[in-house]
Amino acid sequence: MAYHHGDLRRTLMAAAADAVAESGAAAISLRELARRAGVSNAAPTHHFGDKAGLLTALAAEGYDLLADTVTGARLSGGGIVEMGVAYVRFAMEHPGHFEVMFHPALHRADDEELPAARARAGDALAAGVAEYVGRRPEEGDAETARIAAWSLVHGHATLVLTGAVRTGDPQARTRAIARLLFPEDAAR
Template identity: 85%
Template structure:
């Protein structure tokens, strides 16, 4: 099978994210991934070693994308509510990544690249909470867990089809305002 990809690793990760979003992480195989990407069966093994390696890379990429998404929102002045909406938008735009990121049994949790990406995402999320005066009645840690629980749970419910809405981002904003009513804008 001739090689036609400019960035095969990127192509394989995109195919894996699509496959996970469509069928779940359990249904993903390196052979199916190769078929989707139009490459030899050896190509995914060459880049990732095995399925755990693939899912580790997918989770690391997801944490990096999440960090970028919430950081952009914070820097644009969106506040903690805006960052929460950005979190939900990330989950809805990247369901394959989102599914894998929060299931450490699927990947190598001690991977250095993954650990760095996870730490960057945690720092980006924490920055929005600590930037709020009086966050959580003075307890930024509790406020952070509350905010994360709210948006993560909401995104999970929307992705599972348990919550149906025409505009999940608007609904996420309204729900987040219940917890953080004084957040600007």
């Protein structure tokens, strides 16, 4: 059994993300996580307390990664369409995180990091929508545009991850679908 890791918390989080992606959040256990990471059964409990603590930390990390991903797309000038593509790319690259992020019943209600990470991701997404609506004042309602954009990319990512939609390149398909809703950004 390995007792020394450079960053045991990081090792446990990576093992948890892999386990959730493979078997789902319901199937993960702290004992199995310890086995995967090659540490004592007490190590995950020491870092996360319980399964809800682990899944809360995984969700918070996911929201932070999502915020970085969509912000990068926005700052590169890709507009709302490329932010949507970045959202789906995040989901494909981090399916374990994506699975637990949007299931509050899996999280600790008293966690302080999760709401901050969720707000950061929400702000990153809202910034791109605000830019889009700001260029098109006749479009009006930024909240409706935000929900429409999020529904489109979140729904598409979920359909691909669950196998309900099979596509060779989820990002290219997302780009094509997003251009239907936001055709003005197609030339960006």
